[in-house]
């Protein structure tokens with residue numbers, strides 16, 4: 078298992094993190110992937126969305142996340158996070174979720190250092206992100222009671238602002254129960270987390286706990 082510091086070292090060596098951007102992501106990470114394929118560094122995959130670049134080392138239970146600098150649509154309603162660093166926003170939200178008693182729904186994010194004055198974070202690694210067939214299987218195997226609860230939940234006012242998708246509601250209710258999910262939705266509303274709760278931001282840890290990996294929201 079490689080350490081977080083080793084992983085940061087490989088990213089630092091091969092990626093100019095300060096210029097990472099979704100538009101050019103594959104070009105910017107090309108040297109890292111080439112080194113990985115050539116066996117010069119441990120096997121790594123990269124992923125990205127609108128706000129972050131993500132480095133997933135095969136032999137690790139964490140991922141390295143890098144927020145894109147200069148992002149034009151800052152999140153709002155944050156106590157302390159800077160407004161552009163979407164990983165900092167996740168770190169802040171995770172701490173708030175612990176206090177609220179709902180952190181089981183979120184993969185922990187924490188700052189692990191800087192590369193060229195650019196902040197770098199680690200996050201608990203999860204799998205099956207976006208694998209709709211996994212979530213569909215859980216959905217279709219769920220007891221009727223849970224499906225009814227998910228229907229009730231998605232129609233209740235608490236879901237207006239949070240917008241959980243049914244594909245994630247059934248696994249969430251199965252894992253944590255209806256009341257805990259309502260509590261999590263109240264937390265999201267209170268913290269103005271936004272509406273990004275689809276199965277492309279959702280997965281499970283290697284020991285089977287389901288959670289979101291992307292909870293910085295989008296455009297506040």
Ligand SMILES: Nc1ncnc2c1ncn2[C@@H]1O[C@H](COP(=O)(O)OP(=O)(O)O)[C@@H](O)[C@H]1O
Pocket residue numbers: 124125126127128129130131133140163184200201202203204206277278290291292
């Ligand atoms: N904790 C994680 N474990 C495994 N893969 C992850 C993790 N976090 C993110 N990823 C991958 O990186 C992608 C982008 O990360 P995400 O946090 O969703 O950022 P964005 O805000 O840019 O969508 C995800 O869609 C997923 O494929």
Ligand SMILES: [Mg+2]
Pocket residue numbers: 126127277278291
């Ligand atoms: Mg995402």
